[in-house]
Amino acid sequence: MATVLRLDEGAFEVVGLYGEGRTLTSPTLEGFTADLNEIFAAR
Numbered sequence: 001m002a003t004v005l006r007l008d009e010g011a012f013e014v015v016g017l018y019g020e021g022r023t024l025t026s027p028t029l030e031g032f033t034a035d036l037n038e039i040f041a042a043r
Contacts, residue, residue: 002036 002024004016018024020040026032 002034002039 002018003014004018004024004027005012006015006027015027016024018036020036022036024034024036
């Protein structure tokens, strides 16, 4: 599981939870995605 956090006014907030089979998309880095199958396959 990957958790995406964003710092907002001094506190972190969860903006996404992603598991195997999902593609993570960054809310702050335009165009950034990560195929979690590729990341988890490396274990």
